[in-house]
Amino acid sequence: MPLQSIEPKRLYRQIADQLRALIGKGEFVTGARLPAERDLARQLGVSRPSVREALIALEVEGWVEVRTGSGVYVLDRSKRSTTSSVEITEWGPLELIRARRVVEGETAALAAIHGKRRDFDAMRRAVDAMREQADQSVMPLDGDRAFHVAIVEASGNAVLVETVQGFWDSRYGPLFTRLGGYFETPASWRQAIAEHDAIVAGIVSRDPTAARAAMHAHMDKSHQRYSASWRRARTA
Structure with a gap:
């Protein structure tokens, strides 16, 4: 038998595959509520x-439905005429935020060292x-992207610019879009804007330590917002 090519799978896809298989075998029937996140995490390690x-x-x-304030329920797929799929290369949203924390903390520090007036104006x-x-x-995604790109462009490093732009391309993927639909609200965006103000303050004051810390704080708070209890989803 010829060898089959090996395709590395992201962790969330491995978890999804296990849950999908259990649903397919009838371990979780249509209409059943899945175990809570904390219980699934403990069982799966x-x-x-x-x-x-x-x-x-x-x-x-289309395998499950998230009902805020209640739980995650198995859907009846027999009546679905079409199905959607997630690209195998798509990054997990929360994992992406953690990666951005590492990279963009340093781009903010570099912007504080190398940034010029035109860069600061673009951020503002x-x-x-x-x-x-x-x-x-209106969800200010365009302005958010422009802000983070302005910071990395101030670093003067083309590789970092392309890296951050790649992060943002993933930001528009179906996983991040769906997750954001639950947790992005006018209140959460106002919080993010205030965090951006703190980042700008660190950069324009030419303080790389403060700029890095402000970016780290922003990414940590973003991660917390998307990791909040489903019961808090879509609340102002």
């Missing part, structure tokens, strides 16, 4: 964020655009 990413993937693919314009969109109850 993984983190709760990884379980959450797996559940979001299963929801995107991006935050102003975010604030204007948020005040209109």
Whole structure:
């Protein structure tokens, strides 16, 4: 028998595969509520964020439904005419935030050292655009992207620029979009904008330590927002 190519799988996909197989075998019947995240994490020996990413993937693919304030329930797939799938290369949203913390903490520090007035102006314009969109109850993703790109461009490193832009391309993927649909609210965006103001303050004061710390704090708080209890989803 010829050897089959090996495809490395992201952890959340491995978890989703196990849950999908159990659903297919009838371990969890249509309408059944899955165990709580903490219980699944304990049984699988993984983190709760990884379980959450797996559940979001299963929801995107039509296997389960997340009911805020109640739980995650198995759907009847026999009546579905079409199905969605998550690309095998898509990063998990919470894992992506952790990676961004590492990289963008350093790009913020570099921006404080190497940034020029035009870079600082671009950061401020991006935050102003975010604030204007948020005040209109529009998700300010474009301004958010422009802000983080302005920071990395101030570093003067083309590899880092492409890396951060790649992070943002993943930000628009179905997993992050679905997860954001539960936890991104006008209140959460106002919090993020205030965190951006702190990052700008560290950068324009030419304080790389403060800039790095402010970016780390922003990413930590972002991770906390997306990791909150489902009962807190969609609350202002």
